[in-house]
Amino acid sequence: MLSFHSHVPVAGTLEAKNRMQHAFEVLKDEMTSDKVGYYKLPTLSLEHLQTLKAIDTSSFEQIVVIGIGGSTLGTKAIDSILSLNTPDAKEMIFFENSDPLTISRNLSKIDKDKACFFIISKSGGTIETTSIFKTIINHFKLDLDGEDNGRVFAITDHGSPLSRFAKHHKLQEFNIPDNVGGRFSVLSAVGVVPLAMAGYDMNAVLDGAQELIESFFKEEENHLLQKANSFYENRQNQTINVLFSYADSLENFTKWYVQLWGESLGKIDIEGDRVGLTPIGLIGSVDQHSFLQLIIEGPKDKTVTFIKIDDFENELTIPDISLYAIESTNFINNKSFNTLIGAQCDATMQSLVESGVNVDSISLDKISEKNIGALIINFELLTSLVGAMLKVNTYNQPGVELGKQILYKNLENI
Amino acid sequence: MLSFHSHVPVAGTLEAKNRMQHAFEVLKDEMTSDKVGYYKLPTLSLEHLQTLKAIDTSSFEQIVVIGIGGSTLGTKAIDSILSLNTPDAKEMIFFENSDPLTISRNLSKIDKDKACFFIISKSGGTIETTSIFKTIINHFKLDLDGEDNGRVFAITDHGSPLSRFAKHHKLQEFNIPDNVGGRFSVLSAVGVVPLAMAGYDMNAVLDGAQELIESFFKEEENHLLQKANSFYENRQNQTINVLFSYADSLENFTKWYVQLWGESLGKIDIEGDRVGLTPIGLIGSVDQHSFLQLIIEGPKDKTVTFIKIDDFENELTIPDISLYAIESTNFINNKSFNTLIGAQCDATMQSLVESGVNVDSISLDKISEKNIGALIINFELLTSLVGAMLKVNTYNQPGVELGKQILYKNLENI
Numbered sequence A, B: 001m002l003s004f005h006s007h008v009p010v011a012g013t014l015e016a017k018n019r020m021q022h023a024f025e026v027l028k029d030e031m032t033s034d035k036v037g038y039y040k041l042p043t044l045s046l047e048h049l050q051t052l053k054a055i056d057t058s059s060f061e062q063i064v065v066i067g068i069g070g071s072t073l074g075t076k077a078i079d080s081i082l083s084l085n086t087p088d089a090k091e092m093i094f095f096e097n098s099d100p101l102t103i104s105r106n107l108s109k110i111d112k113d114k115a116c117f118f119i120i121s122k123s124g125g126t127i128e129t130t131s132i133f134k135t136i137i138n139h140f141k142l143d144l145d146g147e148d149n150g151r152v153f154a155i156t157d158h159g160s161p162l163s164r165f166a167k168h169h170k171l172q173e174f175n176i177p178d179n180v181g182g183r184f185s186v187l188s189a190v191g192v193v194p195l196a197m198a199g200y201d202m203n204a205v206l207d208g209a210q211e212l213i214e215s216f217f218k219e220e221e222n223h224l225l226q227k228a229n230s231f232y233e234n235r236q237n238q239t240i241n242v243l244f245s246y247a248d249s250l251e252n253f254t255k256w257y258v259q260l261w262g263e264s265l266g267k268i269d270i271e272g273d274r275v276g277l278t279p280i281g282l283i284g285s286v287d288q289h290s291f292l293q294l295i296i297e298g299p300k301d302k303t304v305t306f307i308k309i310d311d312f313e314n315e316l317t318i319p320d321i322s323l324y325a326i327e328s329t330n331f332i333n334n335k336s337f338n339t340l341i342g343a344q345c346d347a348t349m350q351s352l353v354e355s356g357v358n359v360d361s362i363s364l365d366k367i368s369e370k371n372i373g374a375l376i377i378n379f380e381l382l383t384s385l386v387g388a389m390l391k392v393n394t395y396n397q398p399g400v401e402l403g404k405q406i407l408y409k410n411l412e413n414i
Helices: A014-032 A038-044 A046-053 A073-085 A100-109 A127-139 A161-168 A189-197 A202-217 A222-233 A248-265 A292-297 A327-332 A337-354 A369-390 A398-412 B014-032 B038-044 B046-053 B073-085 B100-109 B127-139 B161-168 B189-197 B202-217 B222-233 B248-265 B292-297 B327-332 B337-354 B369-390 B398-412
Strands: A002-006 A062-066 A091-095 A115-120 A152-157 A172-176 A240-245 A278-283 A302-311 A358-366 B002-006 B062-066 B091-095 B115-120 B152-157 B172-176 B240-245 B278-283 B302-311 B358-366
Touching: A002 A222, A002 A369, A014 A038, A014 A222, A014 A369, A038 A046, A038 A202, A038 A369, A046 A189, A046 A202, A062 A127, A062 A189, A073 A091, A073 A189, A073 A248, A073 A369, A091 A100, A100 A127, A100 B248, A100 B337, A115 A127, A115 A189, A127 B327, A127 B337, A152 A161, A152 A189, A161 A172, A172 A189, A189 A202, A202 A369, A222 A369, A240 A248, A248 A278, A248 A369, A248 B100, A248 B292, A278 B278, A292 A337, A292 B248, A292 B398, A302 A337, A327 B127, A327 B398, A337 A358, A337 B100, A337 B127, A337 B398, A358 A369, A398 B292, A398 B327, A398 B337, B002 B222, B002 B369, B014 B038, B014 B222, B014 B369, B038 B046, B038 B202, B038 B369, B046 B189, B046 B202, B062 B127, B062 B189, B073 B091, B073 B189, B073 B248, B073 B369, B091 B100, B100 B127, B115 B127, B115 B189, B152 B161, B152 B189, B161 B172, B172 B189, B189 B202, B202 B369, B222 B369, B240 B248, B248 B278, B248 B369, B292 B337, B302 B337, B337 B358, B358 B369
Parallel strands: A062 A091, A062 A115, A115 A152, A152 A172, A240 A278, A240 A302, A302 A358, B062 B091, B062 B115, B115 B152, B152 B172, B240 B278, B240 B302, B302 B358
Antiparallel strands: A002 A358, B002 B358
């Protein structure tokens, strides 16, 4: 279960109410008209789980994922969180960057006979992904039409070059709906298939996501509209939105959030103005010793959303030991680390509220599949709402094209 | 060797020249008067390397470091970078956060008979560090006065509670100079001792740092003054400073930078105003698929500094394979990943320059101990220069005290 709490006053002006109502209608239209597809993924993706049942995956001990950006960030986030309470989950190895040292190190970890390989790209033309895939084919002498045919899977758009490649070699293929963009695709085949193959209960993840979608469209998640409106109203002065998660395992989730928020909202709006909000991911308590000073005493240009785990389901307790000359720390003896990290989150939140920072929080009763599904949808809905208020195209990324063109031109001349 | 390149016009006004000269004099005074100690660490820390020679470390295969914030960030950064070209480096295990799941997992990785333990805290009162240290003592039944006496080391300020604890148990102790703050302490015993014990050539790291310090104070690093002045002059509009590093192994370095920049400059200045610049760490090429869109089309509130490795010293090459239907990617065949990632960095930089973003770059000819030492000093000097221009106390962190007081009060009531 997720609980939401905001220290921001509820917006009650007619203008705010109209803005929230309008944004809600935009999302409802995106959903019902199928202009935007992620709203229906929690039910649509169930078919992939059915398909997987017919595939013998018992020999796969390593799940190798080749992709970048939206093709891996969400999958890594879920793997990092759920591996903690899924002790028999299979090892996932991600190839993303074109850094040769990482690629070489990852290659050395793989035992081909125990591995399956996912190549994930909406188009199939992603330069990092295809270059790494070629390297893997070469390194392991993969026989795509013979003995290795059953260990290579493609996840891509219908009719894409990668889809045609998969059909040519009769590889098992999973498709991403055309109306689902990369950074909104974690609950499509992109995340669901490799994570299910790794042993995670993706039915439960989809279930948690579906519940929040349904209650949102039943107008039972007003906090999301309020939160989006607060981001919108403060967009000129509170330009930086910090997600401060009190659990190490949420670090990859904050990276997923950074892509979702930054790439969706950083746009030229319909009036030709540059708009956008800058996301930052922090991990508590570690970043209390790093970034917190800047939030407290620096420019008041930040909002902070805390994510707190109420129960880590771990009993580790600070022993009742008194250290010579350090007896001043004994007041924490016999308390659990679960209590300590929760108290640290609460204290940091309270200190920010007292410093006048715009703060809200999301509490998870525990780390669970359903909670992760709901958490993903929470941020996707919030992103769509803010995008509707900012009047941008939330779902494209035209700004990165220039760099690609320069790259292709430069590489041809090397 | 580090090469610096800036796309920002050189500041030539009298006001800018005076500002740069004044900041230079502030740093020179900090150094000569010993008000600030990090400038002399590259020579002072040589004595720790001498001390280590007398300690038999041959039985240690795991270097366990217990600390948080400035006590670990720099050490992790160096370990991540140099482990790639130091194949016989020992495993380093870091205990930082109060997250019970991470602590439990780390405990299970340790073989006590092959491990040594560093407890690192300037004061000794850091709540995460002492709580974890007690947990380790209890978990491994460490006999501090008996058989385990030689495997536990303390790194702390002279005369601190932790220093008194170490003396009480006759533990080997290394001290941090009083005039060196946590986030400037990586080249003190804090980083040098555990990293040397892990097998890294810390003499070379200190050597690289010393060379840059000397040339800076000989007024041979004018680019640093120019860069600091540019940050200062644009502080109202370009409030976010991105460090975009094109190497996976630099991710922990960007985290070290985030603490250094955020916690040093986010302050109430001498006139009572809230000032500060917000640091963000990105990794290329991955974050081209995540954050770049926001920089290109979002608000023009960001500067970007690229770090590029000219030669990864890795020959991995994209094989000459043509994939059915994906032949459009063949133009990159037979090129090395080293070439690809370098070209990606150049293309992204060029696209940002063309978009009017304030861009500069630091190129490392390769990943080496000397280059890492220089890179650390480069950012420390830059931080001190900008702090002098902003008229803040670069070396304290008063803002985080409120949260600590709330934590102590709340925990007493649980």
